[in-house]
Structure formats: structure tokens, C-alpha cells
Amino acid sequence: MGLAWRPLGLRTRVSVSYALGALALSSALALAVPALVQQRLLTNTQSAAQDQVWRNAEALRRDIASSTNDGEPLTENGISSALDDLLRSNGALLLLLLPDGEPRSLSGLLETNIPISVAETVATAGAAQQLTNINDIPQLVIGLRIAEIDATYYELVPLDDLNTTLNTLRVVLGLMAVGSGAAAALIGYYSSRRLLHPLSEVATAAQAIASGRFDTQLDEQPDPDLDRLTTSFNDMGDALRQRIERDQRFASDVSHELRSPLMTLSASVEVLKGRQNEMPEAASQAVDLLASDIARFQQLVADLLEISQLDAGAIVLDRSPLLVGEFLYRVLDQFGASAVISPDPRESEIAVLGDKRRLAQAVSNLLENANKYGGGAKLVRFSGDSSVVTIEVIDDGPGVPEADRTRIFERFSRAGADAGRRETATGVGLGLSLVSEHIRLHEGRVYVTDRLDGKSGARFVIELPAFHRAAEDGELAL
Amino acid sequence: MATKILTVEDDERIRSAVKLAFEEEGWDVSEAGTGEEALAKFSLELPDVVLIDIMLPGIDGFEVCRALRRESDVPIIMVTARADTHDVVAGLEAGADDYLTKPFAPKELSARIRAMLRRARNSDGQTLQRIKVGDLEISPEEGIVLKGEEEVHLTKTEFKLLVELAGQPGKVFSREVLLERVWGYDYFGDGRLVDVHVRRLRTKIEPDAANPRYVVTSRGMGYKLQP
Incomplete structure (x- = not known):
């Protein structure tokens, strides 16, 4: 399928609008400047041309006049040589109309080239000029009446030089427009990046907070515009942290408060248990119920405390090298589990660097879980390579449905709790979440799959970093 | 002569319950609610084992422990809030021999105390040569x-x-x-x-x-x- 439409980023938008703005401005200049320059140049050229034409006409008049003595008719020779002089001196295109109606031109300028409006204005007002195109070259046509000899003098001033200049100017300005557009895009890009830099810091800090580092703070900004953002962000972080700390303290305080009465309860129920044989049957049963629920209550409070410590990041692992085989053997023994350990723990040198009691609790919780939901663990298997040690706890119960495999490691969740499969579920759902937290503290992970041999049952897997014993520096006493 | 236990704990209800449980074990129990009281009772009664809660009003459990250690090698068991706090190490460094976390089962404590008394009395018939x-x-x-x-x-x-x-x-x-x-x-x-x-x-x-x-x-x- 095609790419999903994504709105342009702020930075792109800023760059594009900078570029468009610069382009519009410089294009307007590129259009306006040649027009203004053209106007100005034209005026200058026109007045210069006018002067020139006046001078030419005057020279012509003088030449012609001097070549004829008073009263004598104009000689053809005189006219020709006067025109010739003019032509030589400035190379202009010129045309002289004499009273005899015969046009004289040495440069190919024809009477038909002269716009009628110019001829008429010259005839009535004595002088005229107009811009026109002759042979696709813009030309200024200037006409003058030389009353003294009753002639009309026309001259064409080509403006193609002017046009070349203007065209060059247009090209230069156009290029500059494109260039400044590109430059503006770059400036927009970098300045928006600079402007957005504090935002990316905020984003980084927010990410840090989201991942649990609640003490993340933004540095004080000297810029008053950014100071507000920084201050309110830091205030938000503080408020969040205080709130979370309050919640954690609450859980911890509650558990602490519960311990004193629990202490009294467990000591008292023990005295009662010691005297159970002196009690009537019903009282004795009640004491059993009381004792087992007090034990459960104690475990729950201990788990809650552990969780609140984990949340507060206050757990310090007491790590030492553990031979995994021996460790599992001891855990199973203490738990009273009948599962088989494979391979033989006495022959294995596989080791991890772990907090013995927390790892023992993790494995016990998996065994407990197997008791509750899987009819008890059948096999505990371990293996290790140079980097990872794997411990598997396998039962032959119904297994854990795919959809529950993440959820069961969350607090107070229970496999299939919503599917009504809770007939044997009497414990609270903190056990597996503690397993997950403890293994995570050990830089490991825990997950559940189906059994690998295709039979029904759950396979809980703990993975821990392997530990390699340094060269032995002493013989072990047994 | 019955083994004598001095229980130092500021919560009276816990003290009473623990006392009941210990008396079931056949032990003599004397109680102290503060550190000062504990030190006074110790020199008077010379118990065989002292059980000290770290959280005490007035002079705390560590201080009581250090004071006892200056005059005696009596076995001391600390009761701490949690196993993984610095309290455990601090308690042991103050001179305690062992520790328990609250809430503990009195049976567990009895087992600890019995183990401690055993090692206070003999050396299990080990080789006794110099x-x-x-x-x-x-x-x-x-x-x-x-x-x-x-x-x-x-x-x-x-x-x-x-x-x-x-x-x-x-x-x-x-x-x-x-x-x-x-x-x-x-x-x-x-x-x-x-x-x-x-x-x-x-x-x-x-x-x-x-x-x-x-x-x-x-x-x-x-x-x-x-x-």
C-alpha cells in the first residue's frame, strides 16, 4: 500500500515558508526593479536622444543653409554631403523630407517606417517622438520640423542596448531570487532547528520520565521565552515524582503498619496451635483456618513490601556466585516439590551471580504457580552456555493461553481469571510479578511458552546472565 | 534452670504474644519496653539471650546492642524491619549475632535461639586441641x-x-x-x-x-x- 499521509514537520514548514517568502520578495524585486530601471533609462536615453537629434537637426540646417547662398535653391549635393556628414559622425538612421516631397535617406530608413501619428504631430506641433518596433528592434522615433528650410527631419534611436542591459538585469535578479529563496530555506531550516532544540530537550526529558527516571529535570534556561517552558516542565516533573513517592510511601507505610498486628497474630496463633489437642474439634479446625490465613496474610504483606521497595528502587541485591544445580536442588528440597531436576545437579558447574534468597523466591513462586494451576511442577531443567543460563519449570497442566502470557506477570493477575478457571486459585497474584521484577533486577528475563514436547502444560523459562568462576584460588572445604 | 530471654520491644501487644509463645517453649521471659529499661534489666537479670527490636523510642536498638557488647558476650538477636536494609548490617556491626525480620514466626525465633544457645554452651565435640x-x-x-x-x-x-x-x-x-x-x-x-x-x-x-x-x-x- 502507499505511504500514509503525514503532516509536514514544523521544521519543514518553517523552511518552506521562509523559502516562499524570500522567493516572493525577490521575485517582486526582480520584476519591479527592471521596470523602474527601464523607465529611468528610457527617460535618460530619450532626453539624450532628443538633445542629439536637436543638435543633428541644427547641424543639418546649418550645413544646408551654408551650402546655399541666400535665396538660392538647395542643391542636391549640399543635402547629400550634409546627410553624409551626419551619418559618418554618429551612424544614426536618419531621414530628411524636403519640401519637394522627395525623401532623402542614406541609411535605408523609409518614410513608411515612420508611424503616421508621429508624422502628423510633427506636421502640426513641429516635434514628436514615439517608441516603436522596427525590424523587431525597439526604436525611439524622433521627428523635427526644420522650418528654415521647410523640411522634416526624422531620426531613429535604437534601444536594443538598453534592452540587453535590462535583460541582463532580469536574469541576474531572477537568479538572485532563486538563490535567496534557497538561502532562506536553509536559514529557516537551521534557525528552526535552533528554535526547536529546547523542544527536543523537553522531548528527551519527557521520555526519561516516561521510562521511570522521575528525577529528570531540564536545565535552567537563560532565555526568558524558554524559561517558562522549563519551569513548568520541571514543576510537572516534581509534582509527578511527589505523587508517585506518596503512593509508594503509602503502600510501604501500610505494609509496615500491618506488621505489628501480624506479629501479634502469628505469635498468638502459634500458642493456640500448641494447645490444639486440648480444644474441641470445631475450635481446632478454626485455629487451623486462622493459622493458614495468617501465614497467607504474612506472605502478602511481605510481597507488598517487596513490591513497594522495588518501585522505590530501594532493593540492593546481595549477589554471590551460585551453582545453579545445587541451588535448584536446595530450592526444590525446601519447597517440598517432587519435580525431577535435569541434568544431575551434582555434576554441573553452571553458575550465576545472584541474590540467593530472591532467586530462591522467584523459583519457589514458579513452583507455587505450577501447584496452583498446573498440578505441580513435573520437571525443572537447567542449562547454560557462555552467556546465558536457562532455568525451566515445566508442568503438565492446561498451559497458559497465548493471550495471557504477558498479563500473568502483571500484579494481581491470574491466569484465566476472566475465563472462570479459578477454582483452585487461592493465592493472590503477586507471585509471578515478583518473579518478573526479581529476574529483571538480575538482568535476566522470564517468560512462559507451551511445552516443547507437544504435550499439554506450561513451560516457564528464566534466563540469567552466566557467571564464570575465576581461576580457583583455594581448595574448597566440605 | 530455665533459659532466660530478655525481650526488648516497645509494642506491648507483640511483647505479650511473644512472651506467651516463649513460655510455651518453657523459657523464662522478661520484658523491656525501652532501651534504658533493657540495660537496667540486663545487669539485674543476666539473661541467656537478648532479643532487641531496632526501632525503640529513646536509645535505639543499635545503641542498646553496643552497650551490651561493652560488658557482655551474651547472644543477641536483632529484630529488623526488612532483610535488605542497611539495618541488618548495622545491627550485626553493632554486635548482634543474628537477626530476624518482622513479622517472624515465634517457632523460627525459638529455632534460632536454640541454635545460639547450643553454640554458646559447647563446641559440638570438635577437635579440642590447641x-x-x-x-x-x-x-x-x-x-x-x-x-x-x-x-x-x-x-x-x-x-x-x-x-x-x-x-x-x-x-x-x-x-x-x-x-x-x-x-x-x-x-x-x-x-x-x-x-x-x-x-x-x-x-x-x-x-x-x-x-x-x-x-x-x-x-x-x-x-x-x-x-
């Missing part, structure tokens, strides 16, 4: 350690630990083995008991506790007594 290592002379039977000419005062637990290590000089004892032999713990005992006791032992017998000559750490494995 052991000489460097400047040290250990007499298991008399419970005396000489450093040169001078007698070193060890608590019962420190002494038992030293005798275990001295039983096989040069051999490495894992923390688990020491926990079992000295404290009577199974595999899951807290290794910090061993670590802190070794530290305490070193300050008493080593010429330089920071660079031990006798009780040497075997990296990642345990401790041994250097012959």
Missing part, C-alpha cells in the same frame, strides 16, 4: 584466643567461627558451609552474617584488618584461615 597459627593461639576447650601474650575477647559466635576456620587451616569455607556450621542455618541463610562476623573478627585478631593476614577472603568462594 591450634597455633602465626601469632594466634586458639584453645577451643577453654574458649580462649591469645594474640601473642594478650587474650582477645571474642563473642561466642566470633569464637565459633574462628574455631571452624582453624579446624582446617588453608581450606576454603563457603559462606553456606559456615552459615550451617556456625549459625545452624540451611543453604538459604543470609551470607552477610558471615561477612560481617568475619569483619568483626578481623578487627580483633588481625594486625591490620584492611589487609588480613589470618582470615583471608577467597574471591567468590568464601573464607579461609591462612596457616
